[in-house]
Amino acid sequence: MPSELRKLPSVDSVLQQPEAQAAVPIYGRELVSGAVRMALDEARQRVLGGAACPAMAEVLSAVADRLAALAQPTLQLVINATGVIIHTNLGRAPLSAATIAAMQQAAVGYSNLEYDLEQGQRGSRYAHAEGLLCRLTGAEAALLVNNNAGAVLLALSALAQGREVVISRGQLVEIGGGFRIPDVMAQSGALLREVGTTNRTRLRDYEAAIGEQTALLMRVHTSNFKIIGFVQQVELDELVRLGRERRLPVVDDLGSGTLLDTSPYGLTHEPTVQESVAAGADIVTFSGDKLLGGPQAGIIVGRGELVERLRRHPLTRALRVDKTAIAGIQANLLHYLKGEAAREIPVWRMIALPLAELEARAQALAAQAARLGVAAQVVDGQSTIGGGSLPGEMLPTRLVALPVRGADALARALRRGQPAVVGRIEDDRLLLDLRTVLPGQDEALAGCLARALAS
Ligand SMILES: *Cc1c(COP(=O)(O)O)cnc(C)c1O
DSSP states (O other), X not given: OHHHHHTSOOHHHHHTSHHHHHXXXXXXXXXXXXXXXXXXXXXXXXXXXXXXXXXXXXXXXXHHHHHHHHHSOSSOOEEEOSOEEEOGGGTSOOOOHHHHHHHHHHHHSOOOTTEXXXXXXXXXXXXXXXXXXXXXXXXXXXXXXXXXXXXHHHHHHHHHTTSEEEEEGGGOOEEETTEEHHHHHHHHTOEEEEESOSSBOOHHHHHHXXXXXXXXXXXXXXXXXXXXXXOBOOOHHHHHHHHHHTTOOEEEEEETOBSSOSGGGTSOOOOBHHHHHHHTOSEEEEESSSTTOSSSOEEEEEOHHHHHHHHHSHHHHHTOOOHHHHHHHHHHHHHHHTTOHHHHSHHHHHHHOOHHHHHHHHHHHHHHHHHTTOOOEEEEEEEEEETXXXXXXXXXXXXXXXXXXXXXXXXHHHHTSSSEEEOEEETTEEEEEGGGSOTTOHHHHHHHHHHHHHO
């Protein structure tokens, strides 16, 4: 055994090999020698366990594997064939070409992020998207933060710390990822004053709860679930009327926050930001990367004096929005202003995809699978919006169904491919929905499928 150990090459002798030398300009000397050390350590363990000393070629191949693994970013490209358009686990909204270009421009060089070019002095990063947001929503003022959870936390911290927030029991929602309204409320230092019941809350429930300690009335859009049957919630305009009477601001957390009406697409009407502003909500918060279809952000619009209080709160600095996000948000909002959102913003383009186009793409993929010996079928199915938006709402789609033995194994092989592909499994069939596969990715998807079926 010890003689076998002595046969192991030294770190230096491995590094001298042409294969190792060729890796140095690509990965750097440090990383290559680290990988050699790791490969030799592993080989030593195996030899100690009774194995024969590996040949140099084997060691070099282990080094190559190590280097590839070390240099591989953990964040990888995924082809989304799930049919869930705003898939939070897969990064929510893919961005429009103009949005990406704007973000790249902001990333590449310097910008007037916090610099007033007219005056030649310090400016505000929060000034940038405000004009666009006010024009699009009708609000007096706007403020961007890192995400909508942050927007809600900021609004409650700035307006209700140490005081009570009146909210319906039917709206104490969990958004996902552990974001629960009561917890955010506690974190902000506001005191939860819940009224009504899970299924029914009336205006007089709010009226009865208002007292000396009340800071504001809150409405949370129940964006990711539906209660049906014996239900009643107070409409926003009634809540606003009550707020005005009692001189209390109304904060409306819309969650998804759409600027476009969803109903022309065969979906139920998702409340729009403009409707909340028009109804008189004093602060409205929503996400940048749900139905808005832009970069991750929390967007706050509302009354000038209240937005100003939020802007001055120390949390705003902690929740500061990134410069590339600001650039992307502006470019994305511009699509709405120009009336081209449904054409240019990927989320909306996917929602609007005609069934005939999905059918044609699905048939093409099924034909390719057939050539690989799989009896793929094109079947009816349903895509969903996802991202906690429009629960239970479906868009009819055409799916490629792969009735293979071991659908789980095929799904795993697809997930491990380059790029990775994520589909759905139903009734021992692997289902691929092309609605969420980006234009130009169909061919890559077919290639991934061929490799996965071969493995
Ligand atoms: C999604 C959502 C949030 C959180 O928004 P993020 O942008 O994910 O931080 C908050 N409130 C509601 C109602 C939501 O739907």
